[in-house]
Amino acid sequence: MQYFPAALQELADQFARLPGIGGKTAQRLAFHMLGLSMDEAQEFADAIITAKRTVHTCPVCQNLTDREICPICADEYRDHSLICVVAEPKDVIAMERSREFGGVYHVLHGVISPLNRVTQDDIRIRELLGRVAQGGVREIIMATNPDTEGDATAMYISRLLRPMEIKVTRLAYGVPVGSQLEYADEVTLSRALEGRQEM
């Protein structure tokens, strides 16, 4: 016997397909949508379609944008000879928040991960090499996450870039600002020691 009206079940199934949303949560979200006004539900549905229609990747840096070229790549006042390579669009936001970086970005849309069957051809490495080959690039800062896959991806790309004779750097590892030494793990601490700088 089917306990739910078909349309409600279908909506719950759609939610359940989203990452990190289990069956129970999907049901709860579907019920919640029924509680919205028709206008609110329409707005939600429209937001999905509008986002799909207008948002695409910037042909230069591969970040998400709704313009022909993203605002950062289109900004004349930024240093286009300095490229910061990140895994995801949200990492661009994190970097921009620091207000320290005046260069441009390259978004890989993932990291190499054999366990998840993501190979070097599945992320936007080719596009990065193409940018570098066009010339005018002075330095590339690898800013993938400081974990195994992020490190391996950074290492792989830096090897590909070696013949092009461009400076390739990596974000510094160390103890986070405002943290307490006693809670830092030993790997972070040993990396912080290795990278110690004169005062």
Add this chain to the structure above:
Amino acid sequence: MQYFPAALQELADQFARLPGIGGKTAQRLAFHMLGLSMDEAQEFADAIITAKRTVHTCPVCQNLTDREICPICADEYRDHSLICVVAEPKDVIAMERSREFGGVYHVLHGVISPLNRVTQDDIRIRELLGRVAQGGVREIIMATNPDTEGDATAMYISRLLRPMEIKVTRLAYGVPVGSQLEYADEVTLSRALEGRQEM
């Protein structure tokens, strides 16, 4: 500076309005939607609108349905003189799964909860009294959740029903089947003792 394309931000905002979805999760879901094909995104948007258009409450039991009268209320073989009162549509599904109940339901769509500003007039008590007043009801089983608000709501309704001289019962409290006594809390255990039955 706006880091996200406007349409992506709008979609993330829509997700963030859903219950239990925080800002970070909303962003992740919005990114995920961009990764879907246009057809898949359209299906999701359509599911929202179709659910809103076709699903309404059954005029008899207030459960959600896409038919004029819900399948349970329309079923001649069920005992329409026995009404099980539950708080939410999902509780109907839980009861039906037990395959033990042959009567019909009444869905309150909430419980009385002064803390959340839900009064007796905000849930479908009036509709239940209307059903009972039409006659033909033999027994009402209160099956709201065994917590403070569920109990208080059951108690309130049973008082309203007292002048109508109908049998009102409550689901038994006790230790859950398959559980271990040592992990049962003392309130459950004392209720299980009170409700002990001859073997």
